[in-house]
Amino acid sequence: MTLPYTPGRRGFLASSxxxxxxxxxxxxxxxxxxxxxxxxxxxxxxLPERYRAALAAAGHSKPSGMPGxxxxxxxxxxxxxxxxxxxxxxxxxxxxxxxxxxxAAARELARHVNDQGAATAQAFPNRFxxxxxxxxxxxxxxxxxxAHAFDQLHVDGVVVESNHNGVYLGDRxxxxxxxxxxxxxxxxxxxxxxxHCPCCQGQAPGQDAASLPPIGYPFPMLEFMFETTRAVxxxxxxxTLARFPDLKVIVPHAGATVPVLADRVSGLSPALGLPEKLDxxxxxxxxRGLYYDLAGFPLPRQxxxxxxxxxxxxxxxxxxxxxxxxxxxxxxxxxxxxxxxxTQRLHEDFMRNNALALFPRFARA
Numbered sequence: 261m262t263l264p265y266t267p268g269r270r271g272f273l274a275s276s277x278x279x280x281x282x283x284x285x286x287x288x289x290x291x292x293x294x295x296x297x298x299x300x301x302x303x304x305x306x307l308p309e310r311y312r313a314a315l316a317a318a319g320h321s322k323p324s325g326m327p328g329x330x331x332x333x334x335x336x337x338x339x340x341x342x343x344x345x346x347x348x349x350x351x352x353x354x355x356x357x358x359x360x361x362x363x364a365a366a367r368e369l370a371r372h373v374n375d376q377g378a379a380t381a382q383a384f385p386n387r388f389x390x391x392x393x394x395x396x397x398x399x400x401x402x403x404x405x406x407a408h409a410f411d412q413l414h415v416d417g418v419v420v421e422s423n424h425n426g427v428y429l430g431d432r433x434x435x436x437x438x439x440x441x442x443x444x445x446x447x448x449x450x451x452x453x454x455x456h457c458p459c460c461q462g463q464a465p466g467q468d469a470a471s472l473p474p475i476g477y478p479f480p481m482l483e484f485m486f487e488t489t490r491a492v493x494x495x496x497x498x499x500t501l502a503r504f505p506d507l508k509v510i511v512p513h514a515g516a517t518v519p520v521l522a523d524r525v526s527g528l529s530p531a532l533g534l535p536e537k538l539d540x541x542x543x544x545x546x547x548r549g550l551y552y553d554l555a556g557f558p559l560p561r562q563x564x565x566x567x568x569x570x571x572x573x574x575x576x577x578x579x580x581x582x583x584x585x586x587x588x589x590x591x592x593x594x595x596x597x598x599x600x601x602x603t604q605r606l607h608e609d610f611m612r613n614n615a616l617a618l619f620p621r622f623a624r625a
Contacts, residue, residue, distance in 0.1 A: 297597065298347040300615035300622055302449070303512055303555040303578025306351040307332040308376040311358065314369055318360035324454055325478030330582040334380045338387055340586050344593060346579065347612075348622045350389035351377055352419035354583060355453035355484070359395050359425060366395035370405050378413040389416040389619060391449045394437065396424035402437050410444055416619055417447030417508075422487035426456035430494030435503070442504035447618065449510045450491055452484035480583075488516035493525050496546050499536055508618065510551040512578065514558040519565035522547055544569075551618065553578035554610065559595045567601065573617070575610045 312329050315321065322328055341349060353373055359366035370393050377390035392409035394402040409415045418441065420429060427433055429450065441448060479487075492511055495501050501509070511518065526543035548571045555578030558566065566575070577596075579589045596602070602610065616623050 297345040297611055299345050299577045299579075299593070299611045300619070301341070301346045301349040301579045301581075302510060302576045302615055302619075303553045304337070304349040304351050304581050305332070305354040305583060306334075306337070306373075306377060306380065307353075307582075308373055310376075311353065311369065311373050314358065314360070314365075315356075320356055324355050324480055324484075326480065326583065330585075332582050334384060334388070337581070338384060340581055340589070341387065344579070344586070344590055348387055348389065349579070349581075350391055350416055350449075350619065351380065352391035352449060352451065353393045354451060355421060355479075357396075357421045357424065357453055358393055359398065361425075363395065363398040363401055366398060367401040367405070370395045370401070371408065374405065374409050374413060374415070378415065386622065389622070391415065391417045391419040391447075393419055396420065396437065397427040397433065399433070399436050403440055406437070406440055406444075410446070417449055417510075419449045419451055421451055421453040422484075422491040423453060423456050428456075428494055429491040430496075430498035430500045432498070435500070438500060438504045438507065442506045445506045445508070447508040447510065449512070450488060451512060452480075452487035452491075452516070454479050455483045455487055485513065485516040488512060489518050489521060492516075492518050492547075492550070493521075496543065497525075497529060497532070497534065497538070499534070501546055502536065508551065510553055510576065512553050513556040514554055514562045514566050515552045515569065518547065519562075519569040522569060548574075550574065551576060551614075554596065555580040555584070557592065559592075559599055559601075563599070563601055572606060573609065573614055576615050576618070577611045 307329065315323060315329055320329075337349065337351075341347070358369045358373065374390070374392045377388075377392070381388040381390055390413070392405065392413070392415040394405050396402050406418070409418070422429060488511060492515075495509070501507065522544065526538075526540045529538050529543060547569055550570070551574040552566060552570050553576045554563070556562075577593075579593070581589050584592070596610070597607065
């Protein structure tokens with residue numbers, strides 16, 4: 261399938277118009293943005309120039325099959341925030357992460373993007389936070405970067421991809437990293453990335469394919485949802501979250517397909533013969549203990565099952581900018597502002613208050 265977009269700014273603008281039409285929403289909210297809405301955005305991305313160059317050099321100039329690497333600068337980000345009622349954004353590196361096969365290069369790139377993220381937060385006080393990137397699956401390098409990021413840069417947490425070169429979250433090889441994060445009671449933001457399976461690796465290394473295997477759609481459309489779901493359930497079924505109970509884990513995109521598949525997975529899990537019994541109640545209590553952001557398309561269908569599964573004090577706003585173009589950010593936020601599924605109190609909690617409980621430094625004096 262050939263997708264109707266082209267790389268660069270023009271391509272993103274054209275694509276955003278098509279995406280906007282798909283939401284059934286207008287580019288402008290049906291009513292003026294309420295002055296009281298001051299969103300805290302926990303799902304937003306940044307792309308330092310050196311990271312952009314590394315993506316292109318590794319064959320990811322159309323990351324995950326999207327039209328191109330979006331433009332980004334801190335000044336552009338603040339302008340977008342001001343136009344959309346976003347008071348603060350916690351920025352992170354998106355898929356496909358930053359480990360492209362060489363541990364030393366990944367360590368260097370992680371250090372660079374984390375230093376750049378911290379510099380951005382320092383340049384715009386109270387407007388930005390940072391989820392640090394780690395050079396996973398390099399364990400030693402990741403432990404070194406955790407120390408630097410938390411002790412020197414004072415980051416707000418870390419971002420981890422659903423898999424790192426085929427090592428999925430919940431794999432025992434990652435336990436040293438999760439143990440250190442647990443010791444620090446860290447916030448861990450999960451972001452989906454390209455699936456790691458033979459049928460999904462159809463292009464030769466370095467080849468920049470316009471459409472992706474196995475069926476030609478960009479990974480964020482379908483595969484990202486299942487990547488997140490696979491990672492979350494593996495964290496539970498592997499016992500990782502039980503072994504490291506002080507982690508504060510944020511699941512993106514309204515839980516992906518976790519709310520829909522939770523009963524199926526919990527119902528079948530007793531047949532797995534797990535070393536430690538995982539009954540249905542404990543399974544769902546663990547899911548309720550996670551945080552969930554609302555990036556993507558939570559309305560009209562995805563929000564309701566999430567509300568049935570999640571603790572409402574742990575649902576957070578996310579824009580996914582700049583990978584989600586601003587017109588679509590505005591339209592999706594307007595849907596959340598207007599949905600009858602949310603009371604005024606829930607809306608305020610989801611847009612701001614819940615994030616302030618998790619990241620109190622953003623509270624105004």
